[in-house]
Amino acid sequence: MAGDAGRGGSSxxxxxxxxxxxxxxxIITVLAGLAVIAALYPLVDLVYxxxxxxxxxxxxxxxxxxxxxxxxxxxxxxxxxxxxxIEGSAILVGLASLISVPVGVLAAIFASEYRTxxxxxxxxxxxxxxxxxxxxxxxxxxxxYLVLEYPNLVESVISGSLALAxxxxxxxxxxxxxALRTVPDATREAAIALGIAKWKMxxxxxxxxxxxxxxxxxxxxxxxxxxxAAPLILLTGFSTNWYTRPDLPVGSLPVLIYTxxxxxxxxxxxxxxxATLFLLIAILVVNVLSRYTIxxxxxxMSGGS
Amino acid sequence: xxxxxxxxxxxxxxxxxxxxHLKDRAVKMGEWALGMVHDGWKAFDQGDLQAAQTVLDRDxxxxxxDEDMEHAAIAFLVLxxxxxxxxxxxxxxxxxxTHLDRIGRLGxxxxxxxxxxxxxxxxxxxxxxxxxxxxxxxxxxxxxxxLDALGEDRIExxxxxxxxxxxxxxxxxxxxxxxxxxxxxxxxxxxxxxxxLLVAHHFERIADNSCKxxxxxxxxxxxxxxxxxxxxxxxxxxxxxxxxPPPRGGSGSxxxxxxxxxxxx
Amino acid sequence: xxSVKLRADHLTAFYGGKPAIQDISLEFPDxxxxxxxxxxxxxxxxxIRCLNRLHETAPRTRVEGKVLLDDEDIYQLDPVRVRRRxxxxxxxxxxxxxxxxxxxxxxxxxxxxxxTREELDHAVVHSLQQSALWExxxxxxxxxxxxxxxxxxxxxxxxxxxxxxxEVLLMDEPCSALDPIATAKIEELVGRLKTDYTVxxxxxxxxxxxxxxxxxxxxxxxxxxxxxxTEDLFERPKEKLTESYITGRFG
Numbered sequence: 063m064a065g066d067a068g069r070g071g072s073s074x075x076x077x078x079x080x081x082x083x084x085x086x087x088x089i090i091t092v093l094a095g096l097a098v099i100a101a102l103y104p105l106v107d108l109v110y111x112x113x114x115x116x117x118x119x120x121x122x123x124x125x126x127x128x129x130x131x132x133x134x135x136x137x138x139x140x141x142x143x144x145x146x147x148i149e150g151s152a153i154l155v156g157l158a159s160l161i162s163v164p165v166g167v168l169a170a171i172f173a174s175e176y177r178t179x180x181x182x183x184x185x186x187x188x189x190x191x192x193x194x195x196x197x198x199x200x201x202x203x204x205x206x207y208l209v210l211e212y213p214n215l216v217e218s219v220i221s222g223s224l225a226l227a228x229x230x231x232x233x234x235x236x237x238x239x240x241a242l243r244t245v246p247d248a249t250r251e252a253a254i255a256l257g258i259a260k261w262k263m264x265x266x267x268x269x270x271x272x273x274x275x276x277x278x279x280x281x282x283x284x285x286x287x288x289x290x291a292a293p294l295i296l297l298t299g300f301s302t303n304w305y306t307r308p309d310l311p312v313g314s315l316p317v318l319i320y321t322x323x324x325x326x327x328x329x330x331x332x333x334x335x336x337a338t339l340f341l342l343i344a345i346l347v348v349n350v351l352s353r354y355t356i357x358x359x360x361x362x363m364s365g366g367s
Numbered sequence: 368x369x370x371x372x373x374x375x376x377x378x379x380x381x382x383x384x385x386x387x388h389l390k391d392r393a394v395k396m397g398e399w400a401l402g403m404v405h406d407g408w409k410a411f412d413q414g415d416l417q418a419a420q421t422v423l424d425r426d427x428x429x430x431x432x433d434e435d436m437e438h439a440a441i442a443f444l445v446l447x448x449x450x451x452x453x454x455x456x457x458x459x460x461x462x463x464x465t466h467l468d469r470i471g472r473l474g475x476x477x478x479x480x481x482x483x484x485x486x487x488x489x490x491x492x493x494x495x496x497x498x499x500x501x502x503x504x505x506x507x508x509x510x511x512x513x514l515d516a517l518g519e520d521r522i523e524x525x526x527x528x529x530x531x532x533x534x535x536x537x538x539x540x541x542x543x544x545x546x547x548x549x550x551x552x553x554x555x556x557x558x559x560x561x562x563x564l565l566v567a568h569h570f571e572r573i574a575d576n577s578c579k580x581x582x583x584x585x586x587x588x589x590x591x592x593x594x595x596x597x598x599x600x601x602x603x604x605x606x607x608x609x610x611x612p613p614p615r616g617g618s619g620s621x622x623x624x625x626x627x628x629x630x631x632x
Numbered sequence: 633x634x635s636v637k638l639r640a641d642h643l644t645a646f647y648g649g650k651p652a653i654q655d656i657s658l659e660f661p662d663x664x665x666x667x668x669x670x671x672x673x674x675x676x677x678x679x680i681r682c683l684n685r686l687h688e689t690a691p692r693t694r695v696e697g698k699v700l701l702d703d704e705d706i707y708q709l710d711p712v713r714v715r716r717r718x719x720x721x722x723x724x725x726x727x728x729x730x731x732x733x734x735x736x737x738x739x740x741x742x743x744x745x746x747x748t749r750e751e752l753d754h755a756v757v758h759s760l761q762q763s764a765l766w767e768x769x770x771x772x773x774x775x776x777x778x779x780x781x782x783x784x785x786x787x788x789x790x791x792x793x794x795x796x797x798x799e800v801l802l803m804d805e806p807c808s809a810l811d812p813i814a815t816a817k818i819e820e821l822v823g824r825l826k827t828d829y830t831v832x833x834x835x836x837x838x839x840x841x842x843x844x845x846x847x848x849x850x851x852x853x854x855x856x857x858x859x860x861x862t863e864d865l866f867e868r869p870k871e872k873l874t875e876s877y878i879t880g881r882f883g
Contacts, residue, residue: 253728254686256743257744266743382881450842451866
């Protein structure tokens with residue numbers, strides 16, 4: 063203790079500073095924790111409510127395959143199923159993917175392989191901007207075009223798919239371009255030096271190298287499109303019929319949830335909750351499956367090491 | 368680093384010092400060898416056996432200088448992996464030490480074959496002895512000149528050696544003639560005359576080795592090999608030669624050499 | 633007199649407006665190894681990349697002059713075809729990481745036409761033998777290329793380049809990223825390759841040039857200073873600049 067006497071003053075100051083820092087640390091940590099809870103609360107609440115409200119409905123065996131229910135205001139009305147709606151969503155998203163994946167990927171290849179010339183940068187910038195456009199505007203764009211050229215297609219599978227594709231393309235382009243950028247230039251040089259034509263090199267070598275990233279991007283876009291309601295409300299509308307022709311409207315899950323929730327029929331509310339739960343579970347499953355598949359792709363490509 | 372990369376920055380770099388050091392070692396060895404020639408001839412000329420002994424004792428040191436030089440040159444080659452002028456210098460020095468060793472050894476042998484009592488007391492040998500003295504007066508400066516050329520990077524000094532070598536050749540032929548005549552006239556002096564014959568031969572060899580040192584010096588500095596500036600002429604046995612061949616080797620200029628000289632085998 | 637396989641004729645190449653090499657005229661003798669040496673920034677990489685038209689794939693570049701392969705100016709030919717006749721190996725080994733050893737070596741053939749499985753097999757084995765890698769990988773030819781060591785990967789890249797059946801092989805500092813043993817293996821390989829190919833090798837290591845090359849060219853600040861048989865250039869360089877460089881007295 064005698065030795066501390068000379069430094070007594072400064073060591074006490076140090077101790078205070080240290081204690082204060084620890085206190086501040088702790089306060090910030092608590093605040094951050096509270097923020098996390100605040101952020102997660104809506105999600106947790108939603109999932110919980112969906113489970114409670116939709117669980118009973120969803121786990122009826124025929125829910126996913128039976129046709130939509132008829133309006134009915136009595137408690138004991140049947141909830142039947144959302145079969146056609148699931149089919150509709152799948153068709154809309156499927157068709158949108160069919161359009162958007164090739165276009166988006168090719169645009170990304172163009173942007174990435176010609177990035178040094180102005181046009182590549184323009185494409186990249188455009189994709190960036192478009193990915194931030196609200197989906198309702200995409201819907202309005204498609205709506206405006208179709209009203210003028212093909213008015214009979216305004217309420218159809220085609221219009222909805224186009225709108226979803228318009229939303230998906232920028233996402234796919236951006237993520238694919240990012241993935242292509244991770245392929246080192248050395249690979250491109252090696253291919254060119256072997257006398258492989260540029261487009262072959264881009265498609266068959268560079269793209270394949272970047273495949274995990276590209277697939278991730280596509281799945282992200284798919285999941286986004288699966289959950290979009292606004293453009294579909296505007297365009298395709300809602301229908302309870304099974305799919306017949308592309309120029310007719312078809313049901314989709316987000317629109318179903320929107321439509322049924324606003325109706326007074328209690329069995330329809332139950333169906334809406336069931337659909338919500340289904341959508342949540344589907345997205346979760348796709349997410350998990352895709353992570354697993356991509357991980358396997360990555361390890362297979364880099365030699366299982 | 369701007370400007371001419373070849374501009375001399377002033378202070379010698381470590382590398383240059385190394386090369387300089389190698390050359391200085393060679394010159395030191397040459398001076399040792401020259402000392403052995405000088406003292407070996409003196410001992411022989413004066414028939415001084417004690418002086419001869421001191422020359423014989425210097426043989427070990429000559430060996431050590433030779434080995435050290437060789438070792439230094441090889442170390443330089445393997446550690447520095449030199450190219451161009453540095454490479455040529457190291458390679459040339461390896462051969463130069465052989466020639467310097469030879470020169471020292473010839474001086475050593477002069478001491479070795481010393482016979483007691485100065486020959487100047489025997490009148491018949493006077494002319495021969497005076498000729499040998501003249502040879503010494505030409506040959507010793509030649510050795511020194513070859514060392515100067517090496518140590519000071521002077522090509523013209525090296526080139527001039529070839530002209531002097533012709534002079535030594537002529538003196539050697541003359542000495543041969545005199546000694547053989549002497550052998551025919553005075554068979555009793557055979558021992559002495561035989562020793563003189565060897566000494567004359569040794570002088571000629573020392574001159575030749577000095578020329579070789581000069582050749583290697585020229586090679587180190589310019590990369591030129593002897594055949595590029597000194598054409599050889601075919602030799603013939605002495606017995607078939609009617610007259611002395613014309614001298615070869617010009618002065619230090621680059622003019623074409625005038626004919627070639629025959630060298631004693 | 634050697635026959636000339638490849639020739640640069642008043643070649644000048646620009647990087648964003650500034651010339652990286654200027655008015656270089658140089659002959660590469662057929663089936664010999666020619667080394668290009670010089671200090672950093674002297675333009676040796678630029679020069680070699682002009683020989684297979686790789687330089688022009690970078691942005692803001694320009695090339696003037698000719699490069700003649702068997703008397704045909706490669707700048708008048710289809711660049712893709714040119715690069716099949718003039719192959720290149722790079723400083724850092726760059727195998728295709730998503731492909732196996734077999735797929736790497738056969739890449740040129742697979743992407744440039746139809747070949748039967750037997751043809752591919754034969755070419756793969758032959759190329760791997762030529763690049764002294766066959767014995768080490770013959771029982772795991774389907775393993776990923778990334779499972780090889782650095783030196784092996786570089787030999788793989790050499791095999792890949794050879795499988796395209798070029799006439800000329802360009803090597804841009806192929807051993808810079810390798811340890812001495814791997815370097816020695818590749819130098820030995822280069823010595824054998826010259827029976828079938830004309831080799832041009834850029835190296836910053838003068839001793840390497842001395843070891844592998846029949847002819848050496850010395851570049852400085854984008855210009856060709858001296859060219860000649862390696863022995864002559866290293867024993868008796870004609871230019872003062874060359875001598876300064878190879879004796880290490882630069883700057």
